[in-house]
């Protein structure tokens with residue numbers, strides 16, 4: 001996720017003057033695929049120099065990725081600019097971790113003006129992708145609000161000790177399909193992360209999760225609304241911005 005607004009800051013490599021976000025706890029070894037953005041940027045620069053920001057490329061790639069996996073399509077407002085710096089400490093402080101409670105998730109998204117509904121819809125992105133064992137180990141061995149056969153299944157590739165970086169799909173039904181199965185999983189207590197299952201654990205988001213689990217179109221509509229809101233977060237005024245020529249470093 002972005003932390004200082006959508007300014008491509010996550011794409012910056014560490015430099016001698018700042019430590020970037022790539023190696024902040026919530027992103028280290030997790031945020032990846034930077035070479036894909038580099039390849040796109042190289043082609044865009046060849047066609048039209050210094051015009052399309054890395055932040056816009058990232059927002060478009062997110063939209064296209066969702067759509068290619070069967071999810072909704074939407075138009076992405078463009079014109080974002082790229083930051084000249086990144087902050088590891090702020091990325092660590094502003095991104096919720098996998099052990100977060102519902103209250104923490106609501107507060108941290110709220111800090112970015114994203115409502116609980118936005119947060120619950122955006123979490124549906126966990127209908128695709130993988131998580132490392134170290135982020136769900138405690139859940140599959142020690143939690144009780146988990147389907148027993150699902151816990152056993154996941155324990156198969158996530159041992160009690162070792163195997164920290166072993167991957168498991170978030171969505172046990174359709175791992176690489178962008179659909180509403182994430183919410184069906186939550187209703188069946190098959191959420192992978194503690195933070196996922198928090199959305200359906202008897203709290204304020206239960207009814208909405210239930211609704212998304214029954215209505216793919218409601219989920220798609222709310223996901224798009226929330227992506228537009230998150231994608232519209234701007235860097236705070238006064239920050240210096242530019243169209244970076246290489247997404248990995250300031251010009």
Ligand code: HEM
Pocket residue numbers: 001029030031032096097098099100105122123125126128129130131132133135193195
């Ligand atoms: C609600 C708070 C959230 C928490 C606590 C959280 C946490 C995590 C964690 C721990 C992973 C696994 C990383 C790894 O194992 O390396 C992950 C993966 C992922 N997250 Fe989230 N996330 C949250 C919200 C979001 C949002 C809002 C989106 C996008 C809209 C998102 C999209 C993804 C995707 C696509 C992956 C899979 C990446 C891959 O397979 O390479 N997450 N998340």
